[in-house]
Amino acid sequence: xxxxxxxxxxxxxxxxxxxxxxxxxxxxxxxxxxxxxxxxxxxxxxxxxxxxxxxxxxxxxxxxxxxxxxxxxxxxxxxxxxxxxxxxxxxxxxxxxxxxxxxxxxxxxxxxxxxxxxxxxxxxxxxxxxxxxxxxxxxxxxxxxxxxxxxxxxxxxxxxxxxxxxxxxxxxxxxxxxxxxxxxxxxxxxxxxxxxxxxxxxxxxxxxxxxxxxxxxxxxxxxxxxxxxxxxxxxxxxxxxxxxxxxxxxxxxxxxxxxxxxxxxxxxxxxxxxxxxxxxxxxxxxxxxxxxxxxxxxxxxxxxxxxx
Numbered sequence: 001x002x003x004x005x006x007x008x009x010x011x012x013x014x015x016x017x018x019x020x021x022x023x024x025x026x027x028x029x030x031x032x033x034x035x036x037x038x039x040x041x042x043x044x045x046x047x048x049x050x051x052x053x054x055x056x057x058x059x060x061x062x063x064x065x066x067x068x069x070x071x072x073x074x075x076x077x078x079x080x081x082x083x084x085x086x087x088x089x090x091x092x093x094x095x096x097x098x099x100x101x102x103x104x105x106x107x108x109x110x111x112x113x114x115x116x117x118x119x120x121x122x123x124x125x126x127x128x129x130x131x132x133x134x135x136x137x138x139x140x141x142x143x144x145x146x147x148x149x150x151x152x153x154x155x156x157x158x159x160x161x162x163x164x165x166x167x168x169x170x171x172x173x174x175x176x177x178x179x180x181x182x183x184x185x186x187x188x189x190x191x192x193x194x195x196x197x198x199x200x201x202x203x204x205x206x207x208x209x210x211x212x213x214x215x216x217x218x219x220x221x222x223x224x225x226x227x228x229x230x231x232x233x234x235x236x237x238x239x240x241x242x243x244x245x246x247x248x249x250x251x252x253x254x255x256x257x258x259x260x261x262x263x264x265x266x267x268x269x270x271x272x273x274x275x276x277x278x279x280x281x282x283x284x285x286x287x288x289x290x291x292x293x294x295x296x297x298x299x300x301x302x303x304x305x306x307x308x
Contacts, residue, residue: 033114045088061119068103071112142269145225192268
């Protein structure tokens with residue numbers, strides 16, 4: 001695709017967000033939206049905002065302002081649903097100190113809510129998917145399995161009260177994860193969303209021209225999601241992701257385990273590569289989030305996933 005860029009374009013199409021320099025300032029740009037993930041419209045709006053801000057944090061930026069992107073069917077849904085969704089979103093934008101400047105709404109059969117976000121890298125340093133180095137550890141900051149949980153919720157197999165931990169994590173900004181990632185001088189970073197853990201790790205590996213080795217027992221996931229996948233309950237996208245990645249994966253895992261690793265995550269954590277010693281030094285400071293070391297970057301191409 002022949003896309004126009006100029007000398008100020010630092011990160012064009014292909015990464016989590018675009019990065020552009022103007023007047024000596026490094027800006028980060030991204031846009032994302034999601035359909036309702038929970039029955040509570042307030043929580044849907046809050047998670048949508050967190051999800052939209054995530055790409056800026058993954059690049060090592062600080063979100064400054066946002067424009068809302070809304071699809072809503074005013075004929076079949078009460079306007080109060082949209083009000084509550086926007087209230088949830090605004091509360092999260094306030095928490096992130098991100099200013100809502102406007103937006104656009106259109107009639108849509110399936111409701112959608114998201115944001116176009118502009119961020120900044122005040123120190124001039126940004127992190128991309130390219131740069132992972134052999135020997136660096138692979139770190140994940142939130143458990144996976146939210147896609148499975150959301151599907152089960154929509155099909156009436158679970159209640160929101162059954163997935164409290166997952167909801168809490170989806171509502172958690174990746175701000176602190178980004179601070180840890182930058183402070184430890186991560187070599188590459190992305191966030192985990194629709195392509196699943198393995199899909200987003202593959203993006204890092206391809207961009208960095210490296211491979212990866214993962215230990216299944218080190219990967220955090222929700223037990224209720226694992227139980228559902230064992231029973232054959234998972235989003236169609238999990239299977240699509242797995243079919244796309246299978247030829248690049250060497251593994252001794254069962255299919256249900258691989259489907260969990262390709263689950264299309266909503267509002268997932270950061271996935272970054274970093275020198276283990278520097279990470280441990282950074283984590284001596286007080287942080288409220290977990291950093292799970294799930295594997296290591298290797299020189300060989302492809303991804304190896306094994307049990308201990």
